[in-house]
Amino acid sequence: MSNLAVEIENVTKRFGSHTAVDQLNLSVPTGTIYGFIGPNGSGKSTTLRMIMRILHPDEGNIRVLGSEKLNAANDRVGYLPEERGLYKKMKVAEILHFFARIKGQRQSMPAIKKWLERLELADWAKKPVEALSKGMSQKVQFIAAVIAEPDLIVLDEPFSGLDPVNAVVLREAVLELKAAGKTVIFSTHDMSVAEKMCDVIFMIYKGKKVLDGPLNVIQDAYGSDTIRVRLEEGEVVKEQLPGVEQIANFGRWQELRLRNQQDSQAVLDALMRQGRIRHFELARPSLHDIFLRVVGVDEGELVGK
Amino acid sequence: MSKIMAVAQREYKAAVLTKAFLISVAIMPLMMSGSILAEVLLRGKTGDREKRYAVIDRTPESQLFQILQAAAEARNARLKEAGKDNETIYIVESVPPQGDQPEEILAQRFELSERVRKGELKGFIEIGRDVIKPPLPDTKTSQALSQAAEKNSGISMGGILGLMPDPVVIRYQTNNPLAQEFSRWAEQQLNSAIFSKRLVNSPMNPAEVISMARPIPVVPRELTKKDMAGQIVDGPEINILIKFLVPFGIIMLMFMIIMVGATPAMTGVVEEKMQRIAEVLLGSVTPFQLMMGKLVGIVGMALTLAIVYLGGAYWAAHHYGYDHYITPQIMGWFLVYSFFAVFLFGSIFIAIGAACSDTKETQALMSPVMILICIPLFLMSNIIREPESQFAMYASLFPLATPMIMTARIAILPNLPVWQPILGLVLVVLTTLFFVWAGGRVFRVGLLMQGKGANFREITRWVIHG
Numbered sequence: 001m002s003n004l005a006v007e008i009e010n011v012t013k014r015f016g017s018h019t020a021v022d023q024l025n026l027s028v029p030t031g032t033i034y035g036f037i038g039p040n041g042s043g044k045s046t047t048l049r050m051i052m053r054i055l056h057p058d059e060g061n062i063r064v065l066g067s068e069k070l071n072a073a074n075d076r077v078g079y080l081p082e083e084r085g086l087y088k089k090m091k092v093a094e095i096l097h098f099f100a101r102i103k104g105q106r107q108s109m110p111a112i113k114k115w116l117e118r119l120e121l122a123d124w125a126k127k128p129v130e131a132l133s134k135g136m137s138q139k140v141q142f143i144a145a146v147i148a149e150p151d152l153i154v155l156d157e158p159f160s161g162l163d164p165v166n167a168v169v170l171r172e173a174v175l176e177l178k179a180a181g182k183t184v185i186f187s188t189h190d191m192s193v194a195e196k197m198c199d200v201i202f203m204i205y206k207g208k209k210v211l212d213g214p215l216n217v218i219q220d221a222y223g224s225d226t227i228r229v230r231l232e233e234g235e236v237v238k239e240q241l242p243g244v245e246q247i248a249n250f251g252r253w254q255e256l257r258l259r260n261q262q263d264s265q266a267v268l269d270a271l272m273r274q275g276r277i278r279h280f281e282l283a284r285p286s287l288h289d290i291f292l293r294v295v296g297v298d299e300g301e302l303v304g305k
Numbered sequence: 306m307s308k309i310m311a312v313a314q315r316e317y318k319a320a321v322l323t324k325a326f327l328i329s330v331a332i333m334p335l336m337m338s339g340s341i342l343a344e345v346l347l348r349g350k351t352g353d354r355e356k357r358y359a360v361i362d363r364t365p366e367s368q369l370f371q372i373l374q375a376a377a378e379a380r381n382a383r384l385k386e387a388g389k390d391n392e393t394i395y396i397v398e399s400v401p402p403q404g405d406q407p408e409e410i411l412a413q414r415f416e417l418s419e420r421v422r423k424g425e426l427k428g429f430i431e432i433g434r435d436v437i438k439p440p441l442p443d444t445k446t447s448q449a450l451s452q453a454a455e456k457n458s459g460i461s462m463g464g465i466l467g468l469m470p471d472p473v474v475i476r477y478q479t480n481n482p483l484a485q486e487f488s489r490w491a492e493q494q495l496n497s498a499i500f501s502k503r504l505v506n507s508p509m510n511p512a513e514v515i516s517m518a519r520p521i522p523v524v525p526r527e528l529t530k531k532d533m534a535g536q537i538v539d540g541p542e543i544n545i546l547i548k549f550l551v552p553f554g555i556i557m558l559m560f561m562i563i564m565v566g567a568t569p570a571m572t573g574v575v576e577e578k579m580q581r582i583a584e585v586l587l588g589s590v591t592p593f594q595l596m597m598g599k600l601v602g603i604v605g606m607a608l609t610l611a612i613v614y615l616g617g618a619y620w621a622a623h624h625y626g627y628d629h630y631i632t633p634q635i636m637g638w639f640l641v642y643s644f645f646a647v648f649l650f651g652s653i654f655i656a657i658g659a660a661c662s663d664t665k666e667t668q669a670l671m672s673p674v675m676i677l678i679c680i681p682l683f684l685m686s687n688i689i690r691e692p693e694s695q696f697a698m699y700a701s702l703f704p705l706a707t708p709m710i711m712t713a714r715i716a717i718l719p720n721l722p723v724w725q726p727i728l729g730l731v732l733v734v735l736t737t738l739f740f741v742w743a744g745g746r747v748f749r750v751g752l753l754m755q756g757k758g759a760n761f762r763e764i765t766r767w768v769i770h771g
Contacts, residue, residue: 054587054753079588085580089319101311102589144585 004063005030005152005183006051011060013046020046022207024060028185028200030151033178035198036187037287043207044187045082048156051185052079065152075104078150082157082187084141088130092121092140095129096147103148115143119169135166142170146177153177155186159193171197191287203291210294219284226289227256227264229271230279241270248289253279255289308590312598313605320569320606329565330613357396358487359417359429363472369432370399372498373491380490395487400429410471414478421480428479430491435472437502544627551630552689552713556681558614559643559709563678566607566647567654570599571667574658574748583752592749600651600741607647611640635716638726642708642733649705649737650678652744659751660759660767670761681709692717702729704736743768 006028013021021043028034036044049055050062061068065076086095093112100108116122119139129137138161146153158174159167174197177184188194194201201218203211211218229236230253238247243262248255258264264282271277285293320326362370374397381394403413417429475495477488504511527540577583586595615636622628653674661667681688684706688697692714701710707729715721750767751759759767 052588054584075589077588079585081581081584081588083581084585085577085582086585087315087319087582088580098311098315099585099589102308102586104307141585145588148589 003030004028005032005065006185007061007063008047008051009061009063011047011050011057011062013043013050013055013057019207021050021057021204024204024207024209026202026209026212028183030183031178031181032183032199033174033197034183034185034200034202035194036185036202036204037189037191037194037291038187038204038210039189042204044189044204045156047204048154048185048187049081051154052077075148076151078103078145078148078153080141080145080153080155080158082160084138086129086137086140086144089128091126091128092116092132093125096140096143099144100147103150105148108147111147111149112143115147118173119143135162138162139166139170142173146173150182152183153185155184157188158186159188159190167193191291195287201287203287203294205291205295211290215287218287218290222285222290222293224282224284225258225260225262226283226285227258227267228279228281228283229254229256229277231271231274232276232278234275236271236274240273242266255283257285257289308594309598309601312586312590312595313601316570316573316599316602317605319573320603321609326565326606326610330610354393355396356393356427356487357398357425358491359398359400359420359426361400361402361413361417361429361431363402363434364432364437365434367399367401368502369436369495369498370397373397373430373494374399376494393486395490398426418478421478427481427484427487428477430488431471431476431478432495433470433472433474433476436475436495436499437506547627547630548717549689551635551716552692553685554618555635555639555713555716556685556709558611558618559639559646559712560678560682562607562611562614562643563646563650565610566603567651570603570651571654571658571671572664573599574655574752575661575664575667578659578661578752578754579663587752592752593745595752596652596655596741596745596748599655600648603651604644604647608640608644611643615639630716635712638715639712641730642712645730645733645737646708649733649740650674652737652741656744656747656751656764659748660754660764661751662754670764673761677705680706681713684710685713688713689717698725701725702732704729704732707733 004027006026008024008026011021011024012019024043024047026047036047038044046055050057051064053062053064064074090098093109093116096112096115097108100106100112105111112125113122116125119142121136121139121143124132124136129140132140138158142155142158145155155174158170162170171193174184174186195215198215200213201211201215202209235249236247236254236256238244241256243259244256244267245259246257248257256267258267268277268280271280360370360373362368377395377397384392384394400413400417403409414431417426420426421428475492477491479488501511501515504514507514525543525545527543529540530538532538574583577586590598619628619631619636622631657667657670657674661670680700680703684700688700688710691697697710697714700706701714702725703710711726711729715726747764747767751764
């Protein structure tokens with residue numbers, strides 16, 4: 001078996017005249033956390049659904065766990081779709097037992113118990129799903145996707161709508177899956193989540209791949225050309241700053257993007273003349289920033305096609 | 306296969322453990338026999354204990370009132386003796402006629418009507434002056450009377466009776482014309498009294514005439530046949546009501562089983578779409594497994610219902626000694642045909658559910674399907690009356706109608722050629738396979754479609770192109 005969990009070759013998917021995914025190539029190595037990022041409507045969910053074989057590509061091939069014929073119903077793949085719901089009248093433990101059974105697992109009670117405890121839901125096992133809060137039912141849905149111990153787990157926007165506490169609980173659970181040797185693919189439109197968790201990032205925009213690779217490699221490629229500054233009073237003004245291409249204002253601080261080869265010391269020197277500096281940091285660009293740059297540069301070309 | 310069974314089990318449990326199903330199991334037999342039961346339980350309790358009626362007897366010497374009063378007293382005494390304390394007793398009150406002039410008659414009727422409105426009386430009877438005189442054979446009155454007698458009913462001949470002059474009829478005025486118990490009783494009592502009084506005035510021997518006038522009944526019997534030992538056994542008496550009730554009950558019961566089985570499957574699919582459960586499920590089962598699981602689930606539920614009802618019907622039939630009308634052969638065919646009927650219509654309903662995005666939309670697609678399901682109900686009376694006709698045979702071989710009509714014919718015709726139910730079954734199985742296949746294709750496409758529901762043209766395209 002190859003060490004690739006998912007291989008996508010020249011895949012195109014159209015809905016009517018709209019091309020949702022355009023000539024996509026992608027390889028997901030086994031045992032990684034692979035983040036699909038991009039704004040809403042960029043083709044993330046369509047790609048995930050094609051990996052799940054819920055949608056079929058118009059062109060190209062997809063191999064999942066080494067097989068081209070594998071369908072969504074395969075017991076080795078767990079799936080949490082973006083549009084998700086549960087039977088409201090069923091009890092939590094009962095519905096998890098059902099999801100384990102349709103994945104071919106009959107003896108699932110110990111695993112259900114373990115997972116409910118792990119995600120702080122043990123008290124809710126006997127309650128009907130309709131009694132759960134949104135965050136809780138999202139955690140139940142996550143358990144449903146992983147209860148049968150699949151090798152590949154596909155999660156579409158698993159963190160959307162979760163409060164910070166639950167997001168942390170879920171994030172740790174995902175990291176544990178990776179530690180256990182599983183492959184996790186998840187999509188998110190929240191770049192900072194991807195930044196914190198993913199080994200490899202795949203960025204899609206308007207159906208086209210715009211970035212793909214290990215996070216540190218991507219960030220290195222864009223260099224340390226960002227300066228984060230906070231003045232004691234007022235905001236940084238672009239004029240009189242040497243080699244500063246752009247300033248992103250976040251209110252409490254400003255991010256300055258430098259031209260190639262610009263010496264940051266010269267900028268510091270110029271900044272000191274604008275006011276007293278509370279914070280000065282040479283930073284790697286955030287994913288969000290990189291995304292904006294990629295899209296900003298290539299947008300004309302992408303739209304032009 | 307185990308996935309199908311897992312889905313089937315969930316569907317079965319979800320359907321059977323609902324209050325609605327449990328109530329329908331418990332309540333439906335009650336509703337079927339409900340009116341009988343209610344009548345038995347509530348007899349006499351619903352109305353007043355005592356009902357009072359006024360009688361204006363215009364016959365000479367009020368001879369008829371006395372007979373009616375005596376009959377009422379005898380009836381009340383009989384009821385008391387039999388311990389039927391909750392039966393209503395009749396109190397009749399004589400009101401002497403206030404003159405013969407039309408105004409006087411009207412005034413008296415108004416006065417008594419007012420007493421009825423106040424609730425003092427339930428109604429009043431006015432016996433015409435000349436009722437005892439036999440009408441001459443050639444008069445208009447006599448013709449109208451004999452026509453009315455032919456129709457033989459109290460209400461429907463109102464048109465004819467209205468034409469008859471008051472002196473030769475008995476009027477009954479009330480504000481509750483639907484409660485006919487008293488007026489029928491009084492009609493019977495008065496008529497037999499009038500009949501004997503007419504005879505007294507004739508030269509014939511009353512007893513002889515009464516026996517001559519007794520009608521001869523036609524008694525329906527089943528065909529005479531040989532028993533196991535080869536002895537010829539005379540045909541037992543036919544209970545026409547039961548003969549009708551069995552096929553009627555079969556068609557209604559199977560119709561109900563189809564509806565109770567298939568409808569929740571459709572709403573279930575719509576719900577799965579609306580609550581976004583469908584895609585979660587598709588991560589674990591294929592659309593075909595999901596649909597088959599649902600079908601097996603609802604068929605299981607429908608058969609549960611069928612067995613409960615059939616068992617109940619058989620027990621009731623056995624209890625009243627009619628079990629030879631519900632043979633094991635009929636029950637067997639009933640179960641086999643119900644099984645396929647639920648499968649067939651279930652797959653149509655599931656496909657409709659998948660093609661719609663909310664419950665409201667299902668109604669538009671449902672109506673043509675409902676008409677198909679209802680065909681046997683439309684044809685029912687015709688088929689029951691003439692189960693051996695060519696028409697009945699062809700109707701029972703139309704696959705969508707076969708389950709209900711063929712089972713009904715099996716119940717009516719003990720000697721139905723065996724090839725008919727078998728050919729019917731083959732056609733039903735083939736049709737079922739087709740609809741499961743087509744439904745599966747619609748289901749697969751429709752399940753993930755959100756937003757607007759599909760119409761029949763789109764659904765047909767899904768079936769053809771997959």
